[in-house]
Amino acid sequence: MSLKIPTLEDIYTTHKRIKSLIHKTPVLTSSSINNILGTSISFKCENFQKVGAFKFRGATNACLLLEKENIKNGVTTHSSGNHAAALSLAAKQLNTPAYIVMPENAPLIKKKAVAGYGAQITYCKATLKDRETTLKQIQKKTNATFIHPYDNFDIISGQATCVKELLKENPDLDTIIVPIGGGGLMSGTALYCKLTNPKLKIFGAEPLMANDAYKSYKKGKLILADSPKTIADGLLTSLSPLTFEIIKNNVDDIFTVSEQSIIEAMRMVWERMKIIIEPSSAVPLAAIIENKTIFRNQKVGIIISGGNIDLENLPFKP
């Protein structure tokens, strides 16, 4: 079976389609972080995107592409949080209902956000199996269109628009590093970069404690996460057939990082840049912290994937 993969033309069309509905997020730099790490980093700040995460790009694209006859039945998905919030707001803007399956251990701020956008939430256990079973029940009952958080052509095209904006603002980057959860952002980013500038190095970054993408990439076959456990709650999910196919062919390497480095990187950004990023977003910077010599004197682009985190439950210790 050959999988349908977005072309450059698809990504351009997608960007035009969603442009007026999304924020063009800023690219920030920090001279003190650059001095500490000996690198020149451009942070594309999707924590300032609507719903506080890049996921709004793909979700908006998918909702805009719903068949006319399906709009009234709504959309449904399972997600630990940011895709859920993104789909809920995108659906709300289209006046279509959203039915969301969330693992019961999702961060409170993400549960609140989804509820705040008017979606109907069903909680399930935090396993992929229970998420999928619960989703099927809801689909049967509502006829809503399932918008997969990443194993979806339209979602991947949407996420690709983020690095397109970053490279337009900073065309001379040497390297891009992106966090890998289900691989939607990684796939879209790698596709766009390799299609426009094959010399750009494209790296993924993943928690060592949820290293299914790393293992899949190294073994050359899709390996699902086996009870992953990481502070980077957005990166618990496994790659899908579509995202694995794209990542396998377009990513130069994947770094895995410790939980301690993730917290160190997150703290560095909070303290030095005065912006709030969620743990998943700190994983690429953690990869630089753990591999300083590899990135020394490079111009690196990092996508800050989101900024949703429970403020009562932060990992910072004296």
Next chain:
Amino acid sequence: MSLKIPTLEDIYTTHKRIKSLIHKTPVLTSSSINNILGTSISFKCENFQKVGAFKFRGATNACLLLEKENIKNGVTTHSSGNHAAALSLAAKQLNTPAYIVMPENAPLIKKKAVAGYGAQITYCKATLKDRETTLKQIQKKTNATFIHPYDNFDIISGQATCVKELLKENPDLDTIIVPIGGGGLMSGTALYCKLTNPKLKIFGAEPLMANDAYKSYKKGKLILADSPKTIADGLLTSLSPLTFEIIKNNVDDIFTVSEQSIIEAMRMVWERMKIIIEPSSAVPLAAIIENKTIFRNQKVGIIISGGNIDLENLPFKP
């Protein structure tokens, strides 16, 4: 005795003098905060200023204006934190030593920052009297020039440049609200606004638990703070003769707010805008939260004074 007060010409000259050394900080808005409060707020983000606070403007100006023969002896001050960090970095850039007196209860992040800029720190008790005594000892020993954190013409001229930038970007604001500690930012802001647009409403905001400026303003005479205690650690200091004189004549009113509203406002900014602000910076937004009807449908400018806060010791409760 008549006090020397900055003119519009002084503020213009100051801005030219310091412009290349400071960051031009962004003005941010949040549609969700505007919706919640029924107001249109422009936040001038001095948390993104060098040293993470507006204080770098005044300190840079004061250091640039040192007499040639005094440069080698250095500068000294007492400050709970942001002015100390600002003076330390400004002095470092001029290759002149900085001697800083800090109250022992200053936030750890502020102590670290001052040390990081290479200043020599002397700790004292958290009373104005002990700060002044310790400072005098250091002045005697070093011959360093005392740069008062706010009772100083050059400092006030420097702080005034912040609202100048805000109004250049948003010329149609109705109201400006600024936090009041020692009154340096408030004085500079009120002076510039009343000199350029007398119709602009200029309000101060102060913690109820440190309401010396409110009391002074209402009684028409300078009243010092009596063991103030507030989470807004930048606002513990009292007005000085110079800042009181300017505030008395140029500020339209002063709001006092509860500790609970300060935390609520701070949380609102962290969660909705994904930026880190310190408690003192949340005081103007707290004033809007406590007085929604007064500010309904107004275009309000708020100066976010700084973003320095100990991440291990946050006030957010479930």
